[in-house]
Amino acid sequence: MGNAKKNYAPVGVFDSGVGGLTVAREIMRQLPEENVVYFGDTARVPYGSKSKNNIIRFSRQIIRFLLTKEVKAIVIACNTASALALETVQEEVDIPVIGVIEPGARAAVRETKNGCIGVAGTEATIRSQTYTRVIQRLRPDARVIGKACPLFVPLVEEGFAKHPITEEVIDIYLSEMKKTDIDTMILGCTHYPLLRSRIISYFGEAVHIVNPAYETAMDLKAVLEENGIRNDSGQPGTYRFYVSDAAEKFTEFAGSILPYDVDATRQINIEEY
């Protein structure tokens, strides 16, 4: 296909559920002309407690689905899938695929003064040590302190983000990290930006909180430009949403995260891809 046509093709963005909308929101803000196809794997959410081989299998199915929508690039807007599947799937498709970990690590390395960086994430992300590896590639003397926070996702998904109980759970998971020397902390799961103000006030001003979404959208912009496939139509992008389960619930949640109302979400059977 000619580049003119390819430029207008959508960007595919996927996550295990609604969390990746925090990344999609940033892409829509920074790249308002891009069309976006979003897929949330709500039939198999959460990913954070699941194994590498299944996360790779799920990611491959989703990428096959997104390719049927003729996407020109893919953003894995899920830390767990970025940590466990990005390298594998990048080798399997001939369009650019980017994740959220490299951008988050880069932002943290830029922000930190003392080189001591905290990472909060799912069990699978933390166990994979991907953040540690990527951070130390950028700054070999960095110290990285990871902590799995498995209840954060259900708290967000069940609408407890602003409930006092969430403050207690933040304290349960992060009190040890608070006692360390970290001056920078990465929100290493796309659900966690929805707890951002809580986590900022928990750590206070001494700790800079990094949300990889902003940097990921910057990366996408650079990748589209490098490949000459940035959309410069001058028209606002259109957005389509797909899920593997409970489209209505997703639509409602999406409306609360995105700065506009989501009309409709379509449900597909992702296992067929």
Next chain:
Amino acid sequence: MGNAKKNYAPVGVFDSGVGGLTVAREIMRQLPEENVVYFGDTARVPYGSKSKNNIIRFSRQIIRFLLTKEVKAIVIACNTASALALETVQEEVDIPVIGVIEPGARAAVRETKNGCIGVAGTEATIRSQTYTRVIQRLRPDARVIGKACPLFVPLVEEGFAKHPITEEVIDIYLSEMKKTDIDTMILGCTHYPLLRSRIISYFGEAVHIVNPAYETAMDLKAVLEENGIRNDSGQPGTYRFYVSDAAEKFTEFAGSILPYDVDATRQINIEEY
């Protein structure tokens, strides 16, 4: 196949994850000669927030898998799947399939004096109103007060069953129910028996707590006898465990629920069935 062979065939038991082990434990206790094949759908857990059409699809795949193990009967040891899929799948196979809701409802109707019964369950189970329908079929004047408690499953799965935070979550979900006239409450999710002592002390002696697992095992016994397929080998049953993800984590958890060590769990790709 002759009945002698069929008698020795295993009983299939399935759940979205580890919760159904509380039912399997009761079957092993009451029917020690029966062989059991257990399947936990750990790749797609939890079920409680997902839709009816996906729960039916998941249940069909699992039943097809269990039939490859030549099971003689199936127990759906998951309230959500019992509420949403039991009637559909019962019509599709020619072996007995039982769920946990009918037994739980029967026990509650037997226990209640004033006819006011509480049900705690997942979002999908409560929304389906299946407990209400089954209870009122048995006792038309019964009042049923249902409450979805979506954080209970992640609290149990993440090892917080004995943590003080769980007491607070119990209070958040059940304080309104505590103010009603209920004298009986059903633990309408197979994870909740792992919070049983907490819930008992929250409600105090005035409320009788029903765990459907006991009654489900009784039902299975009756069904096997009616069909002339009860195992009377005089030998202790053997148990096999299968999951769709993270077999090692399951094995560890199973060892903490069952009264013996689980040697090994095998992982299969349930989407292939």
